[in-house]
Amino acid sequence: MKMALQKYGSYEKFEQATGGNLLTKSRIWFYVKKYMEKENCLGDIAVHLTDDLLSRASMTIVNGRPTLTINVSTAREHWLEGMLRHEIGTHYIRGLNNNLQPWNNWNGRRKHGLKPINPTEEGLASIHSVLFRKDPFLWRAALLYYTVYQASHMSFSELFLDIGKFVENPNTRWDYCVRAKRGQTDTSQPGCFSKDQVYLDGILKILRHRDSIDFQLLTALGKVSYEDVDRLKVIAILQNVQIPHFMQDQARYLEQLDKIMKVNGLTDCELQILI
Numbered sequence: 001m002k003m004a005l006q007k008y009g010s011y012e013k014f015e016q017a018t019g020g021n022l023l024t025k026s027r028i029w030f031y032v033k034k035y036m037e038k039e040n041c042l043g044d045i046a047v048h049l050t051d052d053l054l055s056r057a058s059m060t061i062v063n064g065r066p067t068l069t070i071n072v073s074t075a076r077e078h079w080l081e082g083m084l085r086h087e088i089g090t091h092y093i094r095g096l097n098n099n100l101q102p103w104n105n106w107n108g109r110r111k112h113g114l115k116p117i118n119p120t121e122e123g124l125a126s127i128h129s130v131l132f133r134k135d136p137f138l139w140r141a142a143l144l145y146y147t148v149y150q151a152s153h154m155s156f157s158e159l160f161l162d163i164g165k166f167v168e169n170p171n172t173r174w175d176y177c178v179r180a181k182r183g184q185t186d187t188s189q190p191g192c193f194s195k196d197q198v199y200l201d202g203i204l205k206i207l208r209h210r211d212s213i214d215f216q217l218l219t220a221l222g223k224v225s226y227e228d229v230d231r232l233k234v235i236a237i238l239q240n241v242q243i244p245h246f247m248q249d250q251a252r253y254l255e256q257l258d259k260i261m262k263v264n265g266l267t268d269c270e271l272q273i274l275i
Helices: 001-006 011-019 026-037 079-099 104-113 118-129 139-151 156-163 170-181 194-208 215-220 226-232 250-263 268-274
Strands: 046-050 057-062 065-071
Touching: 001 011, 026 046, 026 065, 026 079, 057 079, 065 079, 065 250, 079 118, 079 215, 118 194, 118 250, 139 156, 139 170, 139 194, 156 170, 194 250, 194 268, 215 226, 215 250
Parallel strands: 046 065
Antiparallel strands: 057 065
């Protein structure tokens, strides 16, 4: 976050310079349709546009149908593709592949001793959000992590003031605080909803082991942890699995992971000490 502020001066300038302008609803529809054509899933996913969503987007199952909900108020021209790689290219496609596997339900997961899907699932999706950006700063994942940590020993109002050193816009700060404090009965007391730390946690674990992970296989196996890949590949059903278009060129994919490391000032030595 400090590196992003050093380069751009403020979060708002970083957002405008790297995210570009907010998109109209018609442009969002255009880009979503174009992306779905790339992944060969046009017509398979229901899409809703709203400005009443705490996150930038969400992928859920509604009445048995995969449904993508997009927050119009945060949909920027240079960031939308990354959001689609996150929701469709990661969550949706890994979900499809998971349905083919022997561990496609709770009993199957327990029988095969699978680790929890997070932090791998959200870590991978978060990496895909910034993949191919000119400046792939891990700003959002880092600020979510930081906000949760601070919320654990601050009140809502203290937290709101504290993150002002990173984000000036009061509406943006409000959203981060609500995410970190949701579920608390008294937000004047320290306490947090800690799930939002899973994004950065997952990113760092995947980057730490990026040279030993088979990313195409990790996607093909469905909703599994990177730690389970070697063990599960011998019993996996790999016919008819889908690999997202941006993971087809593995050499280019790994180059992008190295770029994410470099831009965020991460080193392999640091990650090996940390994880």
